[in-house]
Amino acid sequence: MQDAEVIIIGSGPAGVQAATVLIAAGRSVMMIDGGKKAPALPQAPDANFEDVRRNNQDQARWFLGDDLSGIPVSGLTGGLGGGQVSGNRANVVSGAREQLPITEENCQIIQSLAEGGLGAAWGAACAVPEESELTAMGLNAKDMQRHFDAVINDIGVSGPQIRGGIQPALPPDLHASLALETYKKKQVSFEKKHISVMQPLSAILTQDNDDRRASNLADMEYWSDPRRSVYRPQYTLEKLRSSHSFTYKGDLIVERIVSDTEGCTVHARRMSGGTESYRAKRVILAAGAVGSARIALQSVGLYDTPLPFAAKPHVFSACMHPATLGKTGPKSRSSLCQLLILDDNVLSGVRSGCAQLYSYRSLMLFRLLGSQPLAYPEAMKILSMLTPSLVIADIRFPAFGDNGSVSLVRTKDGDSLRITCRVPDAERDARKHSWQRLKQGLRMLGMLPLRNMELPEGSASHYGGTLPMQGTNRILTTDARGKLRGLEHVSVADASVFPMLPAVPHTLTLMANARRIAEAVTEDL
Amino acid sequence: MNQTVPTDSLVLVTGANGFVGRAVTTALQQAGYRVRTLVRHTSMPEGIEEVCGDINDADAVALAVQGTDVVIHLAARKSDECDSALVNTEGARLLVECCKKNGIRRIINVSTQSVRLRKLGIYGQTKLVAEKIFAQSGLPMITLRPSVVYDDHGGGIFSTIFSFLKLPVVPMIGNGAIHFRPIHRDDLAAIIVQALSKGSGDVMYDVGGPDSVSLMELTCELQGRLGIQKRILKIPLPIAMCIARMTAWMPKPPVTVSNVLGATEDLTMNIDPMLRDFGMTPRSMTAGLDAILTRVAEEQKRQEATAILRYAFSTFGNWQPSAVEIDRYREALVVNGIESHPLDESVIQKRWLLGACDAVASQSSMLRKKILIASAIGECSPSTADFTLPKNTSVLRIIVVSMHMTLRAAAKKMVGLLLTLFSPSFIRRNAGR
Numbered sequence: 035m036q037d038a039e040v041i042i043i044g045s046g047p048a049g050v051q052a053a054t055v056l057i058a059a060g061r062s063v064m065m066i067d068g069g070k071k072a073p074a075l076p077q078a079p080d081a082n083f084e085d086v087r088r089n090n091q092d093q094a095r096w097f098l099g100d101d102l103s104g105i106p107v108s109g110l111t112g113g114l115g116g117g118q119v120s121g122n123r124a125n126v127v128s129g130a131r132e133q134l135p136i137t138e139e140n141c142q143i144i145q146s147l148a149e150g151g152l153g154a155a156w157g158a159a160c161a162v163p164e165e166s167e168l169t170a171m172g173l174n175a176k177d178m179q180r181h182f183d184a185v186i187n188d189i190g191v192s193g194p195q196i197r198g199g200i201q202p203a204l205p206p207d208l209h210a211s212l213a214l215e216t217y218k219k220k221q222v223s224f225e226k227k228h229i230s231v232m233q234p235l236s237a238i239l240t241q242d243n244d245d246r247r248a249s250n251l252a253d254m255e256y257w258s259d260p261r262r263s264v265y266r267p268q269y270t271l272e273k274l275r276s277s278h279s280f281t282y283k284g285d286l287i288v289e290r291i292v293s294d295t296e297g298c299t300v301h302a303r304r305m306s307g308g309t310e311s312y313r314a315k316r317v318i319l320a321a322g323a324v325g326s327a328r329i330a331l332q333s334v335g336l337y338d339t340p341l342p343f344a345a346k347p348h349v350f351s352a353c354m355h356p357a358t359l360g361k362t363g364p365k366s367r368s369s370l371c372q373l374l375i376l377d378d379n380v381l382s383g384v385r386s387g388c389a390q391l392y393s394y395r396s397l398m399l400f401r402l403l404g405s406q407p408l409a410y411p412e413a414m415k416i417l418s419m420l421t422p423s424l425v426i427a428d429i430r431f432p433a434f435g436d437n438g439s440v441s442l443v444r445t446k447d448g449d450s451l452r453i454t455c456r457v458p459d460a461e462r463d464a465r466k467h468s469w470q471r472l473k474q475g476l477r478m479l480g481m482l483p484l485r486n487m488e489l490p491e492g493s494a495s496h497y498g499g500t501l502p503m504q505g506t507n508r509i510l511t512t513d514a515r516g517k518l519r520g521l522e523h524v525s526v527a528d529a530s531v532f533p534m535l536p537a538v539p540h541t542l543t544l545m546a547n548a549r550r551i552a553e554a555v556t557e558d559l
Numbered sequence: 560m561n562q563t564v565p566t567d568s569l570v571l572v573t574g575a576n577g578f579v580g581r582a583v584t585t586a587l588q589q590a591g592y593r594v595r596t597l598v599r600h601t602s603m604p605e606g607i608e609e610v611c612g613d614i615n616d617a618d619a620v621a622l623a624v625q626g627t628d629v630v631i632h633l634a635a636r637k638s639d640e641c642d643s644a645l646v647n648t649e650g651a652r653l654l655v656e657c658c659k660k661n662g663i664r665r666i667i668n669v670s671t672q673s674v675r676l677r678k679l680g681i682y683g684q685t686k687l688v689a690e691k692i693f694a695q696s697g698l699p700m701i702t703l704r705p706s707v708v709y710d711d712h713g714g715g716i717f718s719t720i721f722s723f724l725k726l727p728v729v730p731m732i733g734n735g736a737i738h739f740r741p742i743h744r745d746d747l748a749a750i751i752v753q754a755l756s757k758g759s760g761d762v763m764y765d766v767g768g769p770d771s772v773s774l775m776e777l778t779c780e781l782q783g784r785l786g787i788q789k790r791i792l793k794i795p796l797p798i799a800m801c802i803a804r805m806t807a808w809m810p811k812p813p814v815t816v817s818n819v820l821g822a823t824e825d826l827t828m829n830i831d832p833m834l835r836d837f838g839m840t841p842r843s844m845t846a847g848l849d850a851i852l853t854r855v856a857e858e859q860k861r862q863e864a865t866a867i868l869r870y871a872f873s874t875f876g877n878w879q880p881s882a883v884e885i886d887r888y889r890e891a892l893v894v895n896g897i898e899s900h901p902l903d904e905s906v907i908q909k910r911w912l913l914g915a916c917d918a919v920a921s922q923s924s925m926l927r928k929k930i931l932i933a934s935a936i937g938e939c940s941p942s943t944a945d946f947t948l949p950k951n952t953s954v955l956r957i958i959v960v961s962m963h964m965t966l967r968a969a970a971k972k973m974v975g976l977l978l979t980l981f982s983p984s985f986i987r988r989n990a991g992r
């Protein structure tokens with residue numbers, strides 16, 4: 035007896051893309067998932083940030099959440115992410131710590147059991163990595179192109195017209211347009227330093243698409259998105275659910291996969307109590323790089339044996355942009371990533387750093403209070419004048435499998451995943467140099483880095499490398515088609531398979547690859 | 560004796576605006592009576608008839624009594640004042656005359672235990688004369704002699720004790736050993752309403768709570784519950800009497816001769832008839848105190864919330880948080896588990912003290928957390944949009960304001976550091992943890 039041809043574990047960006055391909059190919063799919071849902075709220079205001087601030091009596095509901103958990107009382111952990119996984123999006127991380135125990139060393143790991151996974155909170159910044167980067171990720175750049183096209187078409191991506199199928203870019207805001215002007219003027223000196231500046235690709239619609247509507251530039255993306263302009267995996271899940279050959283099982287934690295000659299049995303535990311098992315010919319792991327590693331280790335019963343782990347490092351530089359002092363700029367804008375500044379200097383074959391630039395305007399003053407020295411009332415006053423000129427550069431560097439490790443350990447409270455980050459010195463130096471170069475780039479663009487913050491390893495919530503695609507025959511590695519060694523009939527579709535993560539945002543690549551893996555699974559069936 | 564009073568009768572309440580009067584009118588309304596009040600200034604809520612006038616104003620009193628079935632007489636001067644006799648005795652005389660003309664079915668005269676003292680002050684004297692006037696009128700009468708009256712809001716006897724507890728030392732007339740039976744004003748009101756419909760029984764009752772306590776006991780109990788430890792300054796009776804006489808000319812003297820006399824003699828009250836005839840037992844002192852302290856704590860929390868919310872936006876002018884923001888702020892304190900760390904009253908009252916504490920508080924302190932919460936809650940309200948949202952402005956202005964704010968923050972820090980030097984425990988209590 036078989037519950038579906040393929041079981042997919044996880045409803046994040048990887049899981050839903052893999053499912054879409056399989057369903058389109060006429061296969062039956064069961065998705066097993068944590069599935070925590072966002073609270074049911076009344077229709078969010080479809081108004082500009084400033085108008086919401088001026089008129090909406092209920093605005094605390096959107097900015098702080100109904101449970102008021104969006105107030106960063108215990109510090110701004112996780113940087114910008116802190117605001118995105120609290121309040122009305124608290125479901126993205128809720129319960130994950132209790133249900134999926136981890137022991138962290140030198141790092142801070144975000145796990146999700148939500149419908150849509152971490153993608154339910156993501157910032158939608160996208161990039162198509164360069165050929166050298168794709169190669170380092172274990173991918174064939176040429177093969178990947180059509181998968182990129184398919185994802186871009188499926189989720190709706192806007193930005194510079196670097197390839198077909200991309201919707202027009204969001205209008206750059208005041209910071210971005212001034213910076214782009216400067217960049218054009220000084221292009222030669224930027225080139226000399228191997229720094230390039232561009233608008234990013236964003237998974238936000240600038241043209242209507244089915245039931246999702248173009249952004250109205252309300253500057254509210256971080257708080258509410260009634261038009262569904264920003265892509266979330268839940269939207270794909272909704273579509274999948276309308277298919278007869280798709281079943282969704284939420285409230286489940288997968289513990290183990292047992293393979294036999296015919297297929298696999300997936301053993302799961304209900305969060306509300308009890309256990310359940312399901313059978314399929316093939317299983318696709320898409321539980322996130324940490325989640326999939328856990329399930330794989332538990333399935334083969336491998337304890338105290340480290341798997342590689344790449345967590346993308348990130349640092350913040352909060353910058354003043356003096357050219358914009360006293361100028362609020364246009365009211366209609368987007369709060370998503372405005373610019374990418376790339377450090378094109380090559381390190382181990384890939385670009386060595388990437389700064390994502392965000393304007394602070396709609397992120398609320400109170401979020402900044404904890405990271406400045408003055409008494410709060412005075413700080414509020416100063417910040418209210420300075421925030422329009424404040425730019426946050428969220429800087430990321432490439433991550434490699436030797437930057438950390440994941441192993442399954444027995445503790446007195448049961449099994450736990452021990453995650454350790456130990457970055458080799460040479461790499462630490464490389465990051466520092468890249469950070470210096472990017473700060474120089476920022477200054478050349480007219481932005482003065484005021485405050486620089488190194489954030490804990492792992493807090494950028496970009497993970498990979500745990501079940502890497504490798505030529506070896508080592509257990510719990512994957513082959514080029516994502517098949518897991520040591521566990522028959524199981525493939526891996528998330529970032530676990532990338533031996534490294536590039537500095538540019540990689541979720542778009544992860545989704546494209548999930549489609550590739552799903553295609554491979556379809557062929558094998 | 561009396562005929563009973565049907566519950567749809569028209570009841571006149573004199574002194575309806577007073578501490579007991581307000582509770583009585585509410586209780587009467589709830590019991591279904593139609594209520595008319597004699598008040599000096601219009602002030603009654605919807606649904607209560609008002610006759611405006613003084614208790615010595617013959618026309619007003621006549622008008623008020625006309626058509627009523629019952630009169631509840633509460634109007635009185637409580638402290639020794641020059642017109643005490645006019646109000647307390649002449650008022651009674653006028654009321655009796657009018658009642659006689661109108662065939663009133665029953666008069667409830669709310670008197671006082673003070674009339675039983677051997678040595679009477681002006682208050683006791685005038686109320687005793689009034690009792691006699693009523694008794695001799697031949698009208699159907701019930702006289703109630705309540706002990707001290709209190710209330711959840713801290714009114715009555717407790718306002719006095721609370722205000723004394725705020726002083727550096729707590730003054731006490733005599734040795735504070737005189738006993739009385741404090742009664743909650745709602746219980747007194749209920750007894751008064753019961754007195755209307757009571758079929759048979761006495762014409763005079765001692766009215767008091769179930770517990771006999773002394774001022775000293777009450778003060779100590781309250782100190783204990785509030786966690787205050789202040790020295791009690793016993794003022795010998797002769798000295799208290801001197802002070803009372805010397806300050807008698809003041810509009811609000813700290814102590815009156817009647818107060819002192821009341822603290823001289825222990826009156827044994829017999830509340831058994833009251834318990835027997837009114838079919839209700841007033842709440843115990845413990846229950847009363849619990850309610851009062853809950854109220855006081857609640858009031859303090861609200862005040863603290865308001866102070867901190869206002870402080871968080873104090874650099875933007877005079878912003879006032881609404882009830883919504885105050886409630887939300889308090890909810891956030893609960894969410895974050897920090898609602899049970901109150902600030903000192905002085906810090907709540909004085910913005911500059913709050914500022915000084917804030918300036919020397921550590922990032923992780925309870926105080927900073929509260930101010931952060933207040934900033935967040937305040938910022939998520941339309942009422943702050945005008946001043947927190949970015950505006951086009953000149954660079955010069957930004958520089959000047961930033962410098963001003965930095966200096967202001969520095970000044971706060973200076974004051975905070977000085978305070979840390981002189982009263983480290985104060986800073987630890989309010990800005991530490």
Ligand SMILES: Cc1cc2nc3c(=O)[nH]c(=O)nc-3n(C[C@H](O)[C@H](O)[C@H](O)COP(=O)(O)OP(=O)(O)OC[C@H]3O[C@@H](n4cnc5c(N)ncnc54)[C@H](O)[C@@H]3O)c2cc1C
Nearest residue numbers: 044046047048068147151152153157158159288322325541
């Ligand atoms: C605040 C924030 C902002 C971000 N911004 C960006 C951005 O701008 N650009 C970008 O490229 N990336 C961004 N990311 C990262 C991006 O969200 C992740 O790369 C992406 O979500 C990973 O997708 P995934 O499908 O592999 O895993 P996840 O999204 O982590 O999904 C995992 C799924 O697996 C399920 N699951 C896990 N374990 C189990 C189990 N044992 N049993 C059953 N189900 C299980 C969970 O319920 C979940 O649905 C951001 C992340 C965060 C948190």
